[in-house]
Amino acid sequence: MARTLLDKVWDAHTVRTLPSGQTQLLIGLHLIHEVTTPQAFQMLKELKLGVRMPERTFATLDHIIPTDDQSRPYADPMAEEMAIHMIRNAKDYKLPLFDMSTGKQGIVHVIGPELGLSQPGMTIACGDSHTSTHGAVGAIAFGIGTTQVRDVLATQCLAMGKPKLRQVRVDGALARGVYAKDVILTIINQLGVKGGVGYAYEYAGDVIAGMTMEERLTVCNMSIEGGARCGYVNPDQTTFDYLRERPYAPAGEKFDRAVTWWKSMASESTATYDDVVRVDGSAIEPVVTWGINPGMSVGVGQRIPAPDSAPEADRSTFREALAHMGFEAGQPIKGAKIDVAFVGSCTNGRLSDLRAAAEVAKRGKVARHVRALIVPGSQQVEKAAEAEGLHEIFQSAGFQWRKAGCSMCLGMNPDKLVGREMSASSSNRNFIGRQGSPTGRTLLMSPAMVVAAAITGAVADVREILR
Numbered sequence: 158m159a160r161t162l163l164d165k166v167w168d169a170h171t172v173r174t175l176p177s178g179q180t181q182l183l184i185g186l187h188l189i190h191e192v193t194t195p196q197a198f199q200m201l202k203e204l205k206l207g208v209r210m211p212e213r214t215f216a217t218l219d220h221i222i223p224t225d226d227q228s229r230p231y232a233d234p235m236a237e238e239m240a241i242h243m244i245r246n247a248k249d250y251k252l253p254l255f256d257m258s259t260g261k262q263g264i265v266h267v268i269g270p271e272l273g274l275s276q277p278g279m280t281i282a283c284g285d286s287h288t289s290t291h292g293a294v295g296a297i298a299f300g301i302g303t304t305q306v307r308d309v310l311a312t313q314c315l316a317m318g319k320p321k322l323r324q325v326r327v328d329g330a331l332a333r334g335v336y337a338k339d340v341i342l343t344i345i346n347q348l349g350v351k352g353g354v355g356y357a358y359e360y361a362g363d364v365i366a367g368m369t370m371e372e373r374l375t376v377c378n379m380s381i382e383g384g385a386r387c388g389y390v391n392p393d394q395t396t397f398d399y400l401r402e403r404p405y406a407p408a409g410e411k412f413d414r415a416v417t418w419w420k421s422m423a424s425e426s427t428a429t430y431d432d433v434v435r436v437d438g439s440a441i442e443p444v445v446t447w448g449i450n451p452g453m454s455v456g457v458g459q460r461i462p463a464p465d466s467a468p469e470a471d472r473s474t475f476r477e478a479l480a481h482m483g484f485e486a487g488q489p490i491k492g493a494k495i496d497v498a499f500v501g502s503c504t505n506g507r508l509s510d511l512r513a514a515a516e517v518a519k520r521g522k523v524a525r526h527v528r529a530l531i532v533p534g535s536q537q538v539e540k541a542a543e544a545e546g547l548h549e550i551f552q553s554a555g556f557q558w559r560k561a562g563c564s565m566c567l568g569m570n571p572d573k574l575v576g577r578e579m580s581a582s583s584s585n586r587n588f589i590g591r592q593g594s595p596t597g598r599t600l601l602m603s604p605a606m607v608v609a610a611a612i613t614g615a616v617a618d619v620r621e622i623l624r
């Protein structure tokens with residue numbers, strides 16, 4: 158029977174079937190960071206266990222890192238303590254740590270693919286929801302909790318149930334001013350934030366096939382926001398070209414042998430799926446969220462929907478969202494005033510995101526009332542962007558150019574919203590309080606749309622600026 162990539166990766170990594178019916182799955186790559194590991198390492202120490210496969214375990218510092226003044230000790234004692242724990246645990250267990258001195262530090266989901274650690278046919282785990290990102294290279298990648306981080310550290314295995322598989326086909330062609338972020342926000346809007354529960358998503362179709370690796374990383378990153386356990390794209394020439402000569406990818410003849418194996422792991426053309434969904438890529442316009450989850454979005458030319466237009470079960474969340482955001486049903490999203498603009502995160506903090514943002518930043522200056530941050534996803538992105546002069550474009554337009562980290566994606570470092578500030582953000586979550594203020598408000602959109610909002614001072618249609 159024809160098999161999918163999910164079938165092949167699952168079978169290749171199955172150690173055994175557990176009495177519970179779950180699979181004991183070998184994890185090929187374990188990525189760790191400072192936030193979800195201190196307790197896991199503590200449990201490991203109490204149990205007098207070592208790290209089972211240190212050669213498959215890589216650490217970074219990202220969530221708590223200040224992106225302006227990085228001098229130690231950090232101003233926040235909790236951040237300092239987490240950093241100390243990560244550094245000490247990496248040393249104690251002889252694990253590679255990409256700290257600031259390495260030039261390779263960055264958000265865990267940016268550096269994994271960037272360094273060639275994330276490869277096709279792998280199983281990948283990390284104590285962070287957005288581990289689904291790594292599926293873009295053709296891996297099955299899961300976010301896990303702290304107890305599971307302990308389990309992977311100790312055994313290199315996870316007990317997991319195999320998800321069902323939905324193919325999400327995006328065909329047609331994207332219009333100018335429409336980006337990967339708009340594609341995934343549209344998918345989540347159409348299928349719902351719980352639509353993917355119990356599923357893995359295989360992204361396919363003309364639009365996905367034509368995407369760069371960085372665009373695919375953006376799409377897979379937000380699979381979890383649509384409820385899916387993971388999301389992936391079958392490996393193809395784009396994947397192989399992206400991985401070639403990355404520091405941790407196989408080199409020379411080994412690379413060619415790896416490509417042969419990677420190709421064999423792709424879904425077969427006659428494979429069947431538990432579900433297939435089609436999205437018309439040509440109909441997608443720049444998308445903006447208006448609510449308190451990533452599914453509550455509209456095209457930039459549309460109006461905020463009324464609760465009555467939602468399914469009965471969602472209406473109270475719609476009302477809560479309108480009240481929190483201070484919006485009226487029927488109000489156009491375009492023109493909603495913003496206070497803060499943030500380009501960065503593991504969704505949209507890569508070089509191509511910064512290039513797209515700079516293309517718009519060239520055309521204006523940040524509005525006087527807007528605080529605007531550009532935060533590279535990694536030190537390597539920062540360096541490459543500076544080599545192209547992107548930082549100068551941003552700075553002369555009035556943006557702050559920061560150092561690599563999660564920054565304003567979440568409120569765990571000094572970059573936070575204050576009070577009821579409204580933020581145009583290229584991150585992945587608009588939950589209440591996500592950007593550090595319990596009354597703060599988040600509008601998710603593409604990096605280019607964030608910059609358009611920053612220079613307009615309100616939600617704007619980037620297509621009108623790029624004209």
Ligand code: SF4
Nearest residue numbers: 287502503563566567
């Ligand atoms: S950028 Fe945001 S979503 Fe991504 S790893 Fe950091 S905190 Fe998590």
